[in-house]
């Protein structure tokens with residue numbers, strides 16, 4: 322048994338502080354609001370993402386992003402010291418001592434560039450990595466009229482895509498499917514699908530744990546071409562992009578209303594399960610108990626308590642905590658909604 326050992330057992334009652342590396346696009350106020358944290362005097366408006374339980378680093382832009390626990394231990398070191406306590410035996414034997422997941426809060430202070438992420442197969446062949454990046458957006462806050470874009474509505478020939486990428490004008494965004502979103506929506510974005518997030522949303526984002534992005538739109542954000550194309554030849558990088566079409570029927574299968582879950586249930590379509598799980602826990606008719614699992618827990622509404630074999634703690638909207646597998650089953654009480662962001666089932 323590892324539940325009396327160091328890091329994993331203590332983490333059950335430890336909240337994570339915001340971890341907001343500087344990015345190339347604006348945002349961050351909604352993250353601070355949600356977390357209930359004052360902006361520090363050096364807040365520069367370019368801290369749009371809070372990397373939660375992160376063992377991943379930025380591909381460029383300084384290489385930050387790894388989570389540091391209270392006391393100064395970097396998360397990869399904590400995981401290495403007690404992998405079975407954090408993740409359980411089944412996870413460790415299947416995936417090793419890593420969460421296989423990157424979770425973020427993301428506040429779009431401006432529209433993000435049109436970009437896509439490679440699939441696992443592409444990453445294995447060309448980027449020397451077992452992970453691609455399928456991602457999912459769980460919308461927590463949305464300004465009226467907020468929109469995201471996913472997939473080309475018509476099929477684009479390789480030359481047509483290359484031409485759009487060369488032109489760096491509005492036609493690239495216009496080629497995508499616009500999807501209006503409000504708080505309570507969720508959208509799964511399969512690897513390869515080009516996408517953009519419009520201004521004015523706070524999302525909880527689950528991703529495969531890499532920072533590989535093909536920045537189809539790069540000029541407007543002054544991104545280096547090497548950064549934009551992952552250091553690959555442009556035509557090879559563009560082969561990782563799904564040329565479409567992404568049909569309305571297919572888009573329907575990628576969407577879900579996480580806010581409709583009562584008791585406990587998935588925030589995402591079943592298709593997401595191969596990459597990550599996002600379980601909504603919302604007691605409506607009494608306490609809810611869910612199985613032991615490593616989880617980055619984000620409390621999205623209300624307040625209540627969270628109990629494990631390590632004790633009971635009060636939780637409220639904006640809290641973020643890492644709950645290790647060794648904490649056992651988790652019982653949630655009160656008028657509270659939380660989302661457990663978890664690796665795939667081993």
Ligand SMILES: [Zn+2]
Pocket residue numbers: 436437438456516
């Ligand atoms: Zn993305």
